[in-house]
Structures are given as C-alpha cells and as structure tokens.
C-alpha cells in the first residue's frame with residue numbers, strides 16, 4: 001500500500017466516525033478518540049486494536065491525529081540521497097523522530113515520538129476535518 005492509499009483510506013475512516021459525533025463538542029470528540037474508548041467502540045480504525053495494543057507506550061494515548069500533521073510524504077520520492085530515495089520526513093525535525101533506512105529507501109520513523117498523540121497537541125491543531133488538519137502531509 002502506498003502512503004497516499006493509506007492516507008485516503010484512513011481519512012475516510014476518520015470522517016465516517018466524525019459523521020456519528022455531530023452531537024459532541026470539540027472537547028468531547030477529542031475524549032471519544034482516547035485509545036481506551038476507540039479500542040472498544042471503533043474496532044476497525046486501527047489494526048492494533050484487535051490485540052488491544054498501542055502504537056506508542058504512553059498512558060494517555062489519543063488516536064485523533066493518527067497519523068501526524070508534521071509528517072510529509074511523497075510516494076514518488078522527494079530526493080535522492082546517494083543510491084537511496086527519501087520518501088518521507090518530519091517537517092519539525094522532531095528530536096524523537098528517526099529514519100528507517102534500507103538499501104534503496106529512507107522513510108521517516110515516528111516510533112519514538114509522541115507529539116500527535118498528546119491531547120494538548122490535538123487541542124492546539126484541532127479541526128473536525130482530519131483532511132484539513134493533515135493538509136500539508138501529502139507532497140505530490
């Protein structure tokens with residue numbers, strides 16, 4: 001699956017959930033997207049929910065901003081670094097971000113970064129449209 005395919009499919013799932021939550025205010029929507037509620041009530045939103053597993057080991061994990069507004073991808077590649085193609089990166093150069101490097105590709109690795117999963121951050125960039133929050137992520 002390409003980045004863009006995942007992005008479109010995930011945004012559609014997010015929008016479908018939001019259609020059900022029109023009766024909630026913004027704070028209640030953010031609360032709804034807490035891992036403990038999502039794992040019970042939105043089982044198809046994330047494949048990890050089936051195993052009751054979190055993508056990051058943190059107590060108050062919020063799933064509203066999966067993925068991250070600071071992520072940038074280009075399925076055709078941004079640039080070449082030697083023989084390798086750079087496909088994704090972090091726009092804020094988070095010190096907790098890293099890179100997956102294979103023989104031919106470089107991808108952003110967000111495993112160690114909690115930025116988009118903290119509710120303070122979700123509140124800061126919140127929009128009821130996931131695609132609006134993520135409007136700079138696709139760089140194709």
Ligand code: SF4
Pocket residue numbers: 068069070071072089090091092093094096097098108109110113114115116
């Ligand atoms: S490293 Fe952190 S801030 Fe940067 S794209 Fe990944 S999750 Fe977002």
